[in-house]
Amino acid sequence: MATAGAGKQARFKCLRCGYEYTDVYAPDRERTCPKCRSNSVRRLRK
């Protein structure tokens, strides 16, 4: 299933520790917070 924005830079926020960061949006890749290793990482949309 195609997902809009794949391969482009996006903002992410960890919903465990609150850390925000920028990374490439890859829907087929597991997301992990670089700070606390949680997977509760939300892709922020503006």
Add this chain to the structure above:
Amino acid sequence: MMDAGRHPNIELMTYTEIENITGYVGNFHVTVRRKARFVDESECTACGDCVPVCPVIRPNEFEMGLSTRRAIYIPFPQAVPAAYLINIDECLGDVPIACGKCLEACDKKCIDFDMKDRIERFEVGAIIVATGLDVFDPTGLDEYGYTRYPNVITSLEFERLISAGGPTEGHFIRPSDRKQPKRIGFIQCVGSRTEISPDGPNPDGSRGHPYCSNICCMNTVKDSLLLKDHYPDTEITVFYMDIRAFGKGFEDLYRSSKEKGVRYVRGLPGKIREDPTTHNLLVTVENTTAGRLETHELDMVVLSVGFVPPEDGHIKKLLTLSNTSDGFLLEAHPKLRPVDAPAKGVFFAGCVESPKDIKDSVTQASAAAARAQRLLNKDRVSVEAITAWVDHDLCTACGICVKVCPYGAITADPKQKIKAVVTEASCAGCGACAAECPQDAIVMRNFTDLQIMAQVEAALAENPEEKTLVFACNWCSYAGADLAGVSRLQYPANTRVVRTMCSGRVDEDFVWRAFELGAAMVLVSGCHFGDCHYMTANHHTQKRVDKMWDRMERWGIRPERLQLEWISAAEGQKFARVMREIEEMRRQVTREEIEETKAIIAKRWRKRRK
């Protein structure tokens, strides 16, 4: 290959491409294109009279470009059938005035320029995918000078150079001066076991692939022994990170190679330079055992290149297969069903699943054949009673379920308004379709919405504000929670777990209902990406939870109250830690917040449901 060609029950279709595969286990419909050879293979005696008259000369792909072939050729010496074919794109033309020399030379008149591709259709019950792999191209690794220096070759080119049937008929010479090299270096792990670095030549910054290609160490050990047997005075140096000689008899071969004088230097060369007059190679390497920088003058360097997964995703798409993070095909289960594809009736053999040597490939191929045979001997296949079915009174033929099914088990046509139909023999029961269906028209047997809702309600019947509700997938997270329990790891006693077959089954409605009932925190947990029992069904979980977080924010509920975690069956520790962390968060959720959420859900979600 000749045995296969002669076997009465095997029909070999060479020079043939798969156009389409439809159907499911026991009933696959396959369409193939049998490409025109322009030579009648049943008449051709492979006399070779056509070859010398052909004026078109091209690099011989089988000989790695180290020799040439004509436009009419046999791809490699043991090819089955032993008959010529014409590459029509290279051929000067079938117009006799343009060329047509082979037509005149062929006594048996088996060349036919009017031959056309043929489309054939047939049915099979099982499919074994054995499409192999590709070899890493080291051209981008500037420091080794491959293609810039004639005496830097790959291990595959080396293989052709020492083969009695190769371009030099087994005379071992180096390309620059056609003299026998006396000092040879092998560099291991070229394109394998590399880290991603900013200066890497590949688009993603990598210098190859992170995995071990499995056979390169033993291939070099074998080559070194071969050289020592035929040319005992050759000085051989192998540059390596680790020699991986596991496997029956392999350590003996490695030891024997060292006993015969092959020198093993621990360290990968940082640079190769060439003496422009002699074309000898100066290899600079940090010998990490001796702790010093060394320069070796060598006559020839062989790059022990690794393997890459085959680029063609056509078969993968047709059979709805998926791959592991290394790009090789994903098996149904890494330990218990290693030759089965997740799609029923499909099996793997050889390197398409991972790089492996001949022995392992033969073992896996035998296993795949036995698995296929076992299936074909049955009159009917049984499926677990967890498959999906569609309530046609509710289905609006939107087609969303077709897109999310990892197995291609659902058909529907939104344009023609043809409602969804599940091929139950192909359905594995993940429930991603049921979770995504906006009409709730898909029912998962034994994991129905009603059954799961009843569990949610029971779990939150008393003091819901003190509970954390966990949706855990059967194969990984539930097993991880179980492991935490049997390992007596401490995690909060207010955890309530609802099991679904896959995290992809977790419908938004289940989560909203939990919040409506007053749950303080909800966790959705599934297998790690690449470990999902249902291939990519957990990718839909992540997308869905992302959507739910956005919705929560819009509705005025803190997205933090919905958590997502990938927990494997072995990660009991992780399950316990995550539950402790979530308990910390739960303590911050006030009764007012919970009441407010209940009101929001009642207004927003209930309205949507109506």
